[in-house]
Amino acid sequence: MLMAIAAAGAGLLAGGAPELTRMSEPAAPSKRQARHALKAARHPLRDPGYAHGPLHALRRPVHNLHxxxxxxxxNAIALTIDDGPHPRWTPMMLDLLAEFQVPATFSLIGVQVAExxxxxxxxxAAGHQVCDHTVTHPLNLPHLSSSQIREEIGGAHDRIAHTAGVAPQFFRSPGGAWSAEIMDxxxxxxxxxxxxxxxxxxxxxxxRIAITDRMLRARGGDILLCHDGxxxxxETIQALRTVIPALQRRGLTFVAL
Structure with a gap:
């Protein structure tokens, strides 16, 4: 998805983002500049030649919906729910979201997807988004070998796609632990x-009270983190029963990523 967007030179959303523009470069680039341009074409989000725009934020993991x-x-906010699916808590979470008509994004662990x-x-089927959360949820993901990182990310991606019938468009690293290799x-x-x-x-x-108080600090554009596994x-289920209608009364609207 990202490659197609970058190759087209457009923003993330159809109809939403302005086209990216390149900063000025010499008319006759040197061999070094040519090599840099080739590398940038392969990794457009890391290319410092792109002007600030919608894709600029993707040089790091996205924190904000906007x-x-x-x-x-x-007034849009996004609820993300990590570490499932779980045989007990995920059905309860789905029932709660259906009651309040809230779409969410579920970050799924590969071994649990298979089970x-x-x-x-x-x-x-309920209309929620799915996100890759690795195969086994290793909190030390940045310190694993390259082959292990590829298996954790790619393996979960393929299991989710095979089971769900849709490929995950998003990835969240366990514990928010990132590295350039993980993002690549x-x-x-x-x-x-x-x-x-x-x-x-x-x-x-x-x-429940602590979870509720922290989540009620949400503002428009925020991505919220919760867990169903x-x-x-x-405590999470109980807190959300209070938090969701309270945020809705404040005029905030829940959206899936």
Whole structure:
């Protein structure tokens, strides 16, 4: 996806982003400049020759919805849900989202996708987005070998695509641990790297009130992080039951990435 966008020289969204423009260069480039231009064509998001624009934010993982989707409404927020699918908590999360008519983005772990394919199908059938969250969720992903990084990212991508019937367009590194190699590998699989803006640290089970208070700080454009896997997620479910309608009453609109 990213390669096609970069090759076309256009913004991320059809109808939303202005075309990228190149900064001025000498009329007769040297051999060194020619080599740089060839490298930039292969890795356009890392090319310092591009002027500031919608793609500039993609030189790092996306934290804000408007970096990813410049044309999104100012009051849009995105709820992302990590570490599933889980046989108990994912169905409860899906029921809650359906009750409030909230689309979300589920960051899926490959081994769990293979174990719970029907839940993955249910996520997609409900209109939610899917995101690659590696095969085994290694928190030390940047320190693994190149072959291991490729297997963690590419393996999860392929399992999700095979099970869901749609290829993930996004990648989130476990624990928000990034490196240039991780981002290059995700990009090679046509995925955009995404982080978050609001982290209630629900994975640590700080209590329903703490999770609720942290999530209620959300503002338009924020990407919110929650979990439906990795342990007991009852506090997260309880908090979202309060948070979602409260944010909606403030005029914020939930969107999938």
């Amino acid at each position: 970096d990813l989707t410049p044309a999104a409404p100012a 719970l394919p029907k839940l993955v199908e249910r996520i997609v 590998t995700a990009t090679a699989h046509g995925m955009i790297c995404v982080d978050w803006e609001v982290d209630p640290r629900d994975w640590a089970r700080p209590g 990795g342990g007991d997620r009852s």
